[in-house]
Amino acid sequence: MDGRALVFALAAVAAPCPAAAACQVGKLAELPVTMAGRRPMVTAKFGDKDARFILDSGAFYSTVSKATAAEFALPVKSLPPSFRIHGIGGDASAALATAKSFSLAGIPLPKSEFIVGGSDTGTAGLIGQNILGFADVEYDLPHGAVRLMRTKGCGKVTLAYWAAGRPVTIIPLLDAGNGPFKPHTIGTVMLNGTKIRAVFDTGAETSMLSLAAAKRAGITPDSPGVVAAGFGGGLGSRLVRSWVATFDSIDIGGEAIRRPKIRMSDVDLGNGDMLIGADFFLTHRVFVSNATRTMYITYEGGPMFGLTPRGAVTAAGEKLDLSDKAAEPTDAEGYSRRGAVFASNRKLEEALADFDKAVKLAPADGRYVYQRGMAHLANRQPLLAGADLDRAVALSPNDADARLVRAQMHVARNDIAGAADDLAAADRNLAPSSDKRLTLAALFNETDNHAGAIANYDLWLKTHGDDSSRATAFNGRCWARGLLGQELDKALADCNAALKLRPGTPAFLDSRALVRLRRGETAAALADYDLAVKGAPRNAWSLYARSVAEQRAGKTEQAAADRAAALGINPRVVERGKRVGLEP
Numbered sequence: 001m002d003g004r005a006l007v008f009a010l011a012a013v014a015a016p017c018p019a020a021a022a023c024q025v026g027k028l029a030e031l032p033v034t035m036a037g038r039r040p041m042v043t044a045k046f047g048d049k050d051a052r053f054i055l056d057s058g059a060f061y062s063t064v065s066k067a068t069a070a071e072f073a074l075p076v077k078s079l080p081p082s083f084r085i086h087g088i089g090g091d092a093s094a095a096l097a098t099a100k101s102f103s104l105a106g107i108p109l110p111k112s113e114f115i116v117g118g119s120d121t122g123t124a125g126l127i128g129q130n131i132l133g134f135a136d137v138e139y140d141l142p143h144g145a146v147r148l149m150r151t152k153g154c155g156k157v158t159l160a161y162w163a164a165g166r167p168v169t170i171i172p173l174l175d176a177g178n179g180p181f182k183p184h185t186i187g188t189v190m191l192n193g194t195k196i197r198a199v200f201d202t203g204a205e206t207s208m209l210s211l212a213a214a215k216r217a218g219i220t221p222d223s224p225g226v227v228a229a230g231f232g233g234g235l236g237s238r239l240v241r242s243w244v245a246t247f248d249s250i251d252i253g254g255e256a257i258r259r260p261k262i263r264m265s266d267v268d269l270g271n272g273d274m275l276i277g278a279d280f281f282l283t284h285r286v287f288v289s290n291a292t293r294t295m296y297i298t299y300e301g302g303p304m305f306g307l308t309p310r311g312a313v314t315a316a317g318e319k320l321d322l323s324d325k326a327a328e329p330t331d332a333e334g335y336s337r338r339g340a341v342f343a344s345n346r347k348l349e350e351a352l353a354d355f356d357k358a359v360k361l362a363p364a365d366g367r368y369v370y371q372r373g374m375a376h377l378a379n380r381q382p383l384l385a386g387a388d389l390d391r392a393v394a395l396s397p398n399d400a401d402a403r404l405v406r407a408q409m410h411v412a413r414n415d416i417a418g419a420a421d422d423l424a425a426a427d428r429n430l431a432p433s434s435d436k437r438l439t440l441a442a443l444f445n446e447t448d449n450h451a452g453a454i455a456n457y458d459l460w461l462k463t464h465g466d467d468s469s470r471a472t473a474f475n476g477r478c479w480a481r482g483l484l485g486q487e488l489d490k491a492l493a494d495c496n497a498a499l500k501l502r503p504g505t506p507a508f509l510d511s512r513a514l515v516r517l518r519r520g521e522t523a524a525a526l527a528d529y530d531l532a533v534k535g536a537p538r539n540a541w542s543l544y545a546r547s548v549a550e551q552r553a554g555k556t557e558q559a560a561a562d563r564a565a566a567l568g569i570n571p572r573v574v575e576r577g578k579r580v581g582l583e584p
Contacts, residue, residue: 023154025161028135031055031105031146032333035340038205038278040141042127044104046072051124053104055146057139057185057288058201058275059128062112065120067433067463069097072124076116094118104131119467120435126203129184139202139286141278142300143326144337151291159287160296166320169253169297173288174271185288186272187295190251191262192217196273198252200286200295204277207305208242209264213273219245219264229263239468239502240265244306252276255299261306279304282344300324302345329354332362336371343371348379366396374405382409393422400426400436407443416447423447427456433463441476448579450480471501475508482514483580491515506535510542517549517582525549540570548582 033040033055040055049072053062069076074097094117102112104127114125136149136159151159160168171187185200191209194217214220221228221243229242242265250260262274269275283302288295301322302308329335339354355372362368373388389406392399403422410419426440441456457477464470475498481491495512502508513528529546536542547562566573577583 023157023159024150024152025154025159026150028148028150029105029107031148032337033141033144033146034337035141035144035278035282035344038282038344039123040146040202040278040281041123042105042146044102044124044127046074046099047101053124053127054121054203055132056126056128056201056203057132057137058199058203059126060184061115061130062126062128063118064097064114064116064125065118065435065463065467066095066116066465067120067431067435068124069095069114069116070433070463071431072099074099074114074116117466119469120464122435133290136290137288139281139288141202141281142283142285142302142324142341144334144341149287151289154289154292156292156294158296159289159294160285160298161287162285163298164325166298167254169255169299171253171295171297173293173295184271185295187253189253189274189276190249191274192219192248192250194218197271198274198276199269199272200280200288201275201277202281204275206263206279207277208267208275209262210269210273211264211266214245214264216273217247219247221264232265239471240267242266250305253295253297255297257305257307259307260304278344282341329357332358332365332368335361336368339371339375343375343378346378348375351375352379364395366392366394366399366402369395370399370402373402377405385409397425398429400429400434403429404436404439404443411443411446419443419447420449423449423452427452432459435460435464438469438473438476441473441480445476445480445483448483450484453477453480471498471505471508474498474501475505475511478508478515479511482511482518485518485581488515488519492519504531504535506532506539506542509535510539510545513542513549514545517545517552522549522552526553538569540566540573541576543569544573544577545582548577 031042033042035041041052042055044051044053051072064074076095076097079094079096094115097114097116099112099114100110102109109131113130132148134148136151138147138149140146158168158170174186186197187200189196189198191213196213196217211221219226223245226243226245229244231239232242242263244261244263246259246261248259250257250262283300283304285298285300286295299322329338335354335358339351339358342348342351342354352372352375355368355375358368359372369388370392373385373392376385376388386406386409389402389409392402393406396402403426407419407422407426410416410422423440423443426436430436430440437456437460441453441460444450444453444456454477457473457480461470461473461477464473474494478491478494478498481487481494492512492515495508495515498508499505499512509528509532513525513532516525516528526546526549529542529549532542533539533546543562544566547559547566550559550562
């Protein structure tokens with residue numbers, strides 16, 4: 001990887017097919033998985049209504065947000081105040097919902113229970129260990145599937161039945177314990193020669209290490225070569241800082257990788273030190289035997305831990321054949337799932353070829369056209385992406401996802417009228433509690449429909465009480481009222497709430513400065529603009545608006561300098577100022 005090879009211990013050689021040892025392996029169900037970026041998605045239904053869930057091996061129990069429970073009218077009952085759910089970004093209060101009619105991948109699961117709480121994932125929720133841990137489970141994300149399995153009499157037989165001579169990594173798992181709340185899938189890996197408790201978590205888009213564990217392995221945010229990677233969130237309401245560091249090595253059950261790049265964050269992972277996420281699962285096939293508490297893994301090829309291997313060899317130096325032996329898809333859905341895996345691994349040309357085949361086989365299905373459009377966008381082909389999105393909307397005019405993406409493209413081209421039609425359609429078709437209303441509200445602000453933005457922020461905030469994006473929503477609503485010059489007391493309260501959650505954020509300071517400027521509090525506005533410009537010195541709007549405040553304060557030289565700097569960055573910034581009434 002990075003010019004180096006992946007190395008497997010000789011002891012990790014595949015055993016014969018389990019059937020040869022009186023071991024019985026049967027498939028209970030196969031869940032088709034379609035990757036959305038690095039999120040493994042499965043289709044479910046509440047009654048006859050479609051719902052898309054993230055398949056999350058790191059979730060101890062299947063979970064929905066309060067907004068999803070409201071959208072699908074699930075009856076919710078309170079849990080004791082002491083019962084809280086924990087995740088990246090802290091913890092959150094919880095309740096319990098029971099769905100009388102729920103099906104997953106066409107399989108009825110009557111009276112299914114869900115924990116209710118935490119930040120919205122932008123999907124219906126998470127499928128967790130109360131379903132995935134029901135029996136044994138095979139994670140085959142490289143081929144777009146997860147299989148619920150039943151084994152009997154297998155003892156210590158290697159259960160990687162597909163291996164066909166490839167090295168098999170075998171990792172003992174921690175004891176399961178009893179009770180309905182299944183444990184995470186946790187094994188021990190070696191990082192820089194240090195034992196690390198790793199949670200194998202399909203719901204984590206990238207692998208992640210806690211700062212405490214990184215320190216034990218000899219790395220801190222101040223170590224040479226460590227790069228800041230911004231903020232991230234999860235189930236809790238708090239955003240957490242992240243860094244990317246290069247470690248000497250990681251050894252996962254004999255699969256040794258030199259110089260891996262691993263994200264580390266200021267998080268408490270509970271029973272684990274590290275999350276091994278979707279980047280790992282997309283390049284490996286994994287069988288978790290909950291019966292024997294053992295995990296069997298084969299490397300299937302592809303990039304992980306920030307590296308792209310040029311080859312993989314055994315410890316004896318024998319080159320591995322990583323060519324995909326899976327059968328060619330035969331229908332549009334198969335090509336769609338395989339293309340999504342290619343897209344997740346940034347193999348965009350291969351992804352586009354598969355999406356072409358899916359569209360050819362099912363030309364009237366807008367989903368496949370939308371997938372291809374998103375791949376064109378990722379491949380920096382905006383004209384082809386636009387054509388596909390036009391076709392997707394024509395085939396599925398009520399598809400809010402396609403409408404929102406196309407609206408973003410219209411906004412990027414300054415086509416406000418074109419965006420307005422898509423935004424109105426999305427507004428009509430989204431559920432009142434939908435997480436996508438946060439995106440819709442921001443786009444309404446971009447297109448100067450500030451009343452529409454406020455209405456959507458109101459709806460979102462009403463049903464997202466514990467969400468890590470609340471600061472963004474408060475700021476957006478403050479900004480909308482500030483641009484309108486209306487309800488300025490409410491606007492100031494919103495900006496203060498946003499800054500309390502995320503102190504010092506330049507965009508939030510800029511919004512509060514505008515509100516204070518509207519209120520005639522010029523000195524306070526200038527103080528906020530100074531901090532906003534210090535944090536984001538190339539923000540044309542902050543420089544321009546500060547010039548307006550400086551002009552009102554009689555600081556004509558500073559005003560002229562800021563105005564010139566703003567126009568140098570964005571020549572149209574004054575037009576917007578005039579449009580919202582900051583100057584004639």
